[in-house]
Amino acid sequence: MxxxxxxxxxxxxxxxxxxxxxxxxxxxxxxxxxxxxxxxxxxxxxxxxxxxxxxxxxxxxxxxxxxxxxxxxxxxxxxxxxxxxxxxxxxxxxxxxxxxxxxxxxxxxxxxxxxxxxxxxxxxxxxxxxxREHRGMQQKLRQAERLDSLGRLAGGIAHDFNNLLAVILGRTDLELADMPEDDPHREGLTVIRTLAERGADLTRHLLVFSRQEPLHPETLNANDVVADTERVLHGAIGEDIEFTTRLAEELWPVRIDRSELERLLLNLVANSRRAMPHGGQLQIGTANVPGETAMVRISVEDTGGGMSDEVKGRAFEPFFTTDAAAGTGLGLSTAYGVVKAAGGDIGLFSRPGGGTIVRIDLPARLSPAEAGRPADPSAEPGGGQRVLVVEDDDAVRDLVGMMMRRGGYRPVCLPDPGSALDLIRTGDGHRFDALVTDMVMAGMTGLELARAARGRYPELPVLIMSGYTAGTLPDGTSLPDGMALIRKPFTKDALLNAVARVLKTAHAS
Ligand SMILES: Nc1ncnc2c1ncn2[C@@H]1O[C@H](COP(=O)(O)OP(=O)(O)OP(=O)(O)O)[C@@H](O)[C@H]1O
Ligand SMILES: [Mg+2]
CATH class of the missing domain: 3.40.50.2300 (Response regulator)
Known part of the structure; x- marks a missing residue:
C-alpha cells in the first residue's frame, strides 16, 4: 500500500x-x-x-x-x-x-x-x-505474554492432575490384575481406566502447550511428514473437499518432534475440514524462506468459514473452542507449544467467510555454507539424499528409517520388495540416491531387488542388510561395484558409515 x-x-x-x-x-x-x-x-x-x-x-x-x-x-x-x-x-x-x-x-x-x-x-x-506494523507487533507481544501466563497456569494444573491420574491409573490396574475374569466390578473399573487415560492425554497436551513436556526433536524434512499426513488422511477427508499439497523441492531440514508435528498437521486438517461443512479446498504447502534467519514455512490453507477477530485472538488459548460438542480446544494451543519449542512461529490469517491460512515458520537447520542454496543430493553423504529403505520387519524398518533421518538422509521406507519395485519403476516423482535393503524377504532377495533397481537407475548405490559376513555373498562371490553388505545387528554409526561408503564409491566410478 x-x-x-x-x-x-x-x-x-x-x-x-x-x-x-x-x-x-x-x-x-x-x-x-x-x-x-x-x-x-x-x-x-x-x-x-x-x-x-x-x-x-x-x-x-x-x-x-x-x-x-x-x-x-x-x-x-x-x-x-x-x-x-x-x-x-x-x-x-x-x-x-x-x-x-x-x-x-x-x-x-x-x-x-x-x-x-x-x-x-x-x-x-x-x-x-x-x-500498522507497530500495532501488529504490540498485539503479537501482548498475545505472547497472555499465552505465556496461561501456559504457566495450565502447566501447574496439569502437574497436579498428572499425579492424581497416575494414582487412579495405577490403583485400577492393580485392582484389575487381582480380579477374577468374571468379576462384576471389572467393567466399571475398565471404564474408569479408559477415562483416566483420556485425562492423562489431555494433561499431556496442556504440558506441551506450557512447554513443560519433554519433546524429542529430530532433524527431518517437513515434506516427508506432510506426505505421511496426506497418506493417513487419504479417504478420511471426504469427497467434497479437494485436498492437495504443494511441496517445495529440496526443502531445507528442520528440527522438531516428528510425532508432535504429525499430530499438529492432523489437527489443522481436522480444523479446516470442520470449517468446510459444505466442501471446499484444502492445501498444505511447504516453502524455503531465505533471509537473515532461514525458515521453512508450512502453511495449511482452507476455503472454509474463517474466523472473526475475536475467535482469532483467542484460538491459541487452551480449551478455547467454538465447537463445544466435539472440540476440546487443545489443538491449536498444543500446536503453539510445539512450534515455539522448536524456535518457530505460528500465525493465523483469516476473516469471516474468507477462509483461513495457518502459517508455521520453523528455523531451517543449515550450515552457514548451505544457507544460500538447497541441499545437493550428490554432495556430502547425509546431505538430504533420498534413500529407499526396504525391510519386511516393522521394528527394524522403523529403526533404520530413524537412523537414516538422524544421519541427514531422507528415507522412504517400504515393507516389501514388490512395492519397492513398483515405486522404482513408476518413479512416482521420486528419484532415489541409494537403496538400503534387507537380504532375505518373501518373494525376492535384496540382491535381486538391487539388480532390478539398477535396471532403472544404473550404478544406484546399494547397501544390503543381512546376517552374513560383510563383503561376500552367501555363495562366496563378491558384490558388484557400489554395492555393499552390512551385518545385522548394526549401530547407527556403522549403518551411516556404510551408506556413506556406497554413495562415495558409486560417485567415484
Ligand atoms: N481452519 C479454521 N477455520 C475456522 N476456524 C478455525 C480453524 N481452525 C481453528 N479454528 C477456530 O479455532 C478454535 C480452536 O481450534 P483448536 O484446534 O485449538 O480446538 P478445536 O478444534 O475446537 O478442538 P480440538 O482441536 O481440541 O479438537 C476452533 O474451535 C475454531 O473456532
Ligand atoms: Mg482442532
Whole structure:
C-alpha cells in the first residue's frame, strides 16, 4: 500500500464537485501515483465507503453543502480505521485548519499549492504503514505474554492432575490384575481406566502447550511428514473437499518432534475440514524462506468459514473452542507449544467467510555454507539424499528409517520388495540416491531387488542388510561395484558409515 510504483492507492475524496475530485486524482497521477478514487459528499456515503471498501486515504474539502470536513473526520474516527486524513481546500483560515488538525487531520493543502499534495500523501501513507506494523507487533507481544501466563497456569494444573491420574491409573490396574475374569466390578473399573487415560492425554497436551513436556526433536524434512499426513488422511477427508499439497523441492531440514508435528498437521486438517461443512479446498504447502534467519514455512490453507477477530485472538488459548460438542480446544494451543519449542512461529490469517491460512515458520537447520542454496543430493553423504529403505520387519524398518533421518538422509521406507519395485519403476516423482535393503524377504532377495533397481537407475548405490559376513555373498562371490553388505545387528554409526561408503564409491566410478 505504499505510494508510487507499487500497488494502487485507493482514495476516498469528500468533495461536492466531480470536477474537483477528478482534478485531485489527475494531479496525483501526474505526480506518478497510481490511484483509484471514489467521491462522497454525504455522511452516509462516507460511512459506506469506509466500512465496505476501506480506502487507503481520505481527502476532504473543507466545506460542502450540508457536510463538512469536521464531520468526515468524526465519521473516520468512529469507524475505528487509522487512515491518513488530508484537507484539500481552496479557502481555509489558519484558525479552522488548526482546529481540524487538533481533531485528527494529518495535514492540509491549499488548492493553489497542490505541488505539496503528492509528497504529503506519500509521507502520510508511509507513516500509516509504520503505525500498522507497530500495532501488529504490540498485539503479537501482548498475545505472547497472555499465552505465556496461561501456559504457566495450565502447566501447574496439569502437574497436579498428572499425579492424581497416575494414582487412579495405577490403583485400577492393580485392582484389575487381582480380579477374577468374571468379576462384576471389572467393567466399571475398565471404564474408569479408559477415562483416566483420556485425562492423562489431555494433561499431556496442556504440558506441551506450557512447554513443560519433554519433546524429542529430530532433524527431518517437513515434506516427508506432510506426505505421511496426506497418506493417513487419504479417504478420511471426504469427497467434497479437494485436498492437495504443494511441496517445495529440496526443502531445507528442520528440527522438531516428528510425532508432535504429525499430530499438529492432523489437527489443522481436522480444523479446516470442520470449517468446510459444505466442501471446499484444502492445501498444505511447504516453502524455503531465505533471509537473515532461514525458515521453512508450512502453511495449511482452507476455503472454509474463517474466523472473526475475536475467535482469532483467542484460538491459541487452551480449551478455547467454538465447537463445544466435539472440540476440546487443545489443538491449536498444543500446536503453539510445539512450534515455539522448536524456535518457530505460528500465525493465523483469516476473516469471516474468507477462509483461513495457518502459517508455521520453523528455523531451517543449515550450515552457514548451505544457507544460500538447497541441499545437493550428490554432495556430502547425509546431505538430504533420498534413500529407499526396504525391510519386511516393522521394528527394524522403523529403526533404520530413524537412523537414516538422524544421519541427514531422507528415507522412504517400504515393507516389501514388490512395492519397492513398483515405486522404482513408476518413479512416482521420486528419484532415489541409494537403496538400503534387507537380504532375505518373501518373494525376492535384496540382491535381486538391487539388480532390478539398477535396471532403472544404473550404478544406484546399494547397501544390503543381512546376517552374513560383510563383503561376500552367501555363495562366496563378491558384490558388484557400489554395492555393499552390512551385518545385522548394526549401530547407527556403522549403518551411516556404510551408506556413506556406497554413495562415495558409486560417485567415484
Ligand atoms: N481452519 C479454521 N477455520 C475456522 N476456524 C478455525 C480453524 N481452525 C481453528 N479454528 C477456530 O479455532 C478454535 C480452536 O481450534 P483448536 O484446534 O485449538 O480446538 P478445536 O478444534 O475446537 O478442538 P480440538 O482441536 O481440541 O479438537 C476452533 O474451535 C475454531 O473456532
Ligand atoms: Mg482442532
Amino acid at each position: 505504499t505510494a508510487g510504483g507499487g500497488p494502487r492507492v485507493r482514495l476516498l475524496i469528500c468533495e461536492d464537485s466531480d470536477d474537483d475530485a477528478l482534478l485531485i486524482a489527475t494531479h496525483l497521477r501526474r505526480g506518478g501515483m497510481e490511484v483509484d478514487y471514489e467521491r462522497a459528499e454525504r455522511a452516509e456515503h462516507v460511512v459506506e465507503a469506509l466500512n465496505q471498501r476501506t480506502p487507503d486515504l481520505v481527502i476532504s474539502d473543507f466545506h460542502m453543502p450540508g457536510f463538512g470536513a469536521d464531520q468526515a473526520l468524526e465519521l473516520l474516527r468512529e469507524s475505528g480505521y487509522d487512515l491518513p486524513f488530508i484537507l484539500v481546500s481552496g479557502r481555509i483560515g489558519e484558525e479552522e485548519a488548526a482546529t481540524l488538525m487538533r481533531a485528527g487531520a494529518h495535514d492540509f493543502v491549499l488548492k493553489d499549492r497542490m505541488t505539496r499534495l503528492v509528497p504529503v500523501i506519500r509521507r502520510e501513507l508511509d507513516q500509516a504503514q509504520q503505525r
